[in-house]
Amino acid sequence: MINNSIAIKNASAVSSNSPAIRTEMPELVKLIDLSRCTGCKACEVACKEWNNLPPDKTENFGSMQLHRSLTPTTWTMVYFNEAVIDGNVKYLMRKNGCMHCENPACLTACPSPYAIVQYENGIVDFNQDKCTGCQFCVSACPFNIPQFDSVSNRVYKCTLCIDRIDAGLPPSCAKACPTSAITFGEKHKILDNAKTEIKKLVKRGFKNAKLYSPKGVGGTHVMTILPYGNNTEDYELPKNPEVSPLTTFTKGPLAVFGGLFMGLTTLGSFAHLITAGQSKAPEALAAKEGKEEEIDRHNLATRIIHWTVAISAVLLIVSGLSLYSPKLFWLSNILGGPQSSRFLHPWIGVIFLISFGLLFIRWFKDMAIKPYDIDFIKNIYSYLIHDEKNIVKSDKFNGGQKLVFWCFSAGLALLFISGLFIWFPGFFGSFAARFGLFLHELTAIFFISAIIAHFYLSLIAIPGSLAGMITGKVKSSWARFHHGLWLNGNK
Ligand code: SF4
Ligand code: SF4
Incomplete structure (x- = not known):
């Protein structure tokens, strides 16, 4: 006291x-x-x-x-x-x-x-x-x-x-x-x-x-x-x-960089919404074709696993940010206070790891990067501004989603290993724990930024994505516009 x-x-x-x-x-x-x-x-x-x-x-x-x-x-x-x-x-x-x-x-x-x-x-x-x-x-x-x-x-x-x-x-x-x-x-x-x-x-x-x-x-x-x-x-x-310079760097410049990077990602999402707006192309396509069908996209098991990943990710972000910056320490109250928030963080991480692992098993074949995915990524600006004439056609997931998926997988491996170093400092030693904290924070900065962008795109910028993950079905116009190769292969 x-x-x-x-x-x-x-x-x-x-x-x-x-x-x-x-x-x-x-x-x-x-x-x-x-x-x-x-x-x-x-x-x-x-x-x-x-x-x-x-x-x-x-x-x-x-x-x-x-x-x-x-x-x-x-x-x-x-x-x-x-x-x-x-x-x-x-x-x-x-x-x-x-x-x-x-x-x-x-x-x-x-x-x-x-x-x-x-x-x-x-x-x-x-x-x-x-x-x-x-x-x-x-x-x-x-x-x-x-x-x-x-x-x-x-x-x-x-x-x-x-x-x-x-x-x-x-x-x-x-x-x-x-x-x-x-x-x-x-x-x-x-x-x-x-x-x-x-x-x-x-x-x-x-x-x-x-x-x-x-x-x-x-x-x-x-x-x-x-x-x-x-x-x-x-x-x-x-x-x-x-x-240790690792400690001062992690608590100083890295924390500032992380705040700026995550803040800019959020601002960038708003800027995109203001300048490019939501994607309306599928609606226009449906009106032009005059017919609309419901297409199965995600089965029940995939949806349950996905939402487990999403909820645990949000809880990890909340509890992690409370330890990341004193300005966000209040977030720990969402999980019952600083003690319980810190205690739960690694256990939620375990749930996240297992559920993402299950998702990985289900999706990794669909996530194989093909030549047209490379073209999609090269041409991503057209996608972002909803320039339908120049968007490269995608299969079940587009090139951007595939890239994020593989980055997520690698990032999760880093978060898991560095998290273990922090969780058990007595076992791994002080240097490993300090390095683990640095690596955990650095990876988390990109991870959280990617999640912010993912939430923005799926909840706001691309109408229809959220419904697909809730009901498991998407409209045929949405599928044709966003995942034309997958729709053709499905028929
Ligand atoms: S706990 Fe260690 S770092 Fe803190 S004041 Fe004591 S000797 Fe110094
Ligand atoms: S265990 Fe964590 S919260 Fe407690 S005194 Fe040490 S650094 Fe501070």
Whole structure:
């Protein structure tokens, strides 16, 4: 839960900050001096006690470490490692937990307004009330800190005891540490102390001792003195952590491009309606010929499958767009709120995949691209302006529909694979999840645009198409004009 009495300087998925009760506040930093840490785990116990976190099952895997990594109910833990440094075996230990980055990747990635906030004092806090359980923060964090709890469907991490800090107390781990390896205070004072301690360490022979507060994340509000500063990986710390360019690109330029592209597709459809209008040629043809028949076009099974695809596509677009842009976050209410919308999105995707697969089996032969389809595509302008004299004749589906069908099929494969990467970040890894999110959004932009165009053409621009998919029958004039080769083959 957000601490409302501390000013917020940055929040996920919002462009302006909330009004603050206190506005001026010094930056605060926790310093962990590993040269003083004895690995006693008092900090772990204090964290559990203060935050009322239950114990996790321990695991003996040949280490003093209680279990292999942080969990939703273990927000800090001492990591132990043996490493050969300068030809000698060293026993390294490091208190792990959220670094409270100045430029937090988790906050950049989070699609839910105020699910992650950064207070004026630099502390990064998660607000589980607003968390959708999407795990974008999990894959974005370069330190592998946020922990997803599949029972509550929310993500947890160290709060730096923001409630204690608000009451003028130090974090519980700093209070409990018996060797003063953890200290806490205003940034400038802590930095002065760190410099002094590092000088002492160098004098004692730790010539590579250094302060770990990586620039790639703008520095951190949890800083660590590493006695062996050139061996960051031996402390299980990334050497050059950063906010992934994939994350910033996906949340920035790609989101803008997507909005423009989908918006232009919608505007283009309106522009077409205004300039070219609806296709009236079949009606004119019927009047000229003086006779009209009903032709079977889609049987019942095909229609049921098609409408399952259509309904699931709409629900996917609604739930997907709510995660895509903070401006569209309200769309999640259509599916019962942010949590349920996020939860349902991949399952609706599974329904979409299965139903489209069935449609694919029914249609793929009819969708084979023939030479006259190529001519149709080359000459598509005539079709769009309803220039009946120059439209190339089509069979059951025209060249444009066939092209869209194959693009849809390829796009769906990409959406499915990238969706799996996002759905199971713990299994596929952080990079795959970040890349999956980028690919999913990029593919979805074209996918949604194609669906907008398809809806416009079938519902508005080409009268008769919708009726064909509802009743299964089309008028002979419609079939002759739009699918003349198919009609001739049917007779
Ligand atoms: S360490 Fe990870 S979870 Fe903590 S603030 Fe940085 S990016 Fe967010
Ligand atoms: S799981 Fe999703 S909504 Fe929750 S904090 Fe992480 S990024 Fe934000």
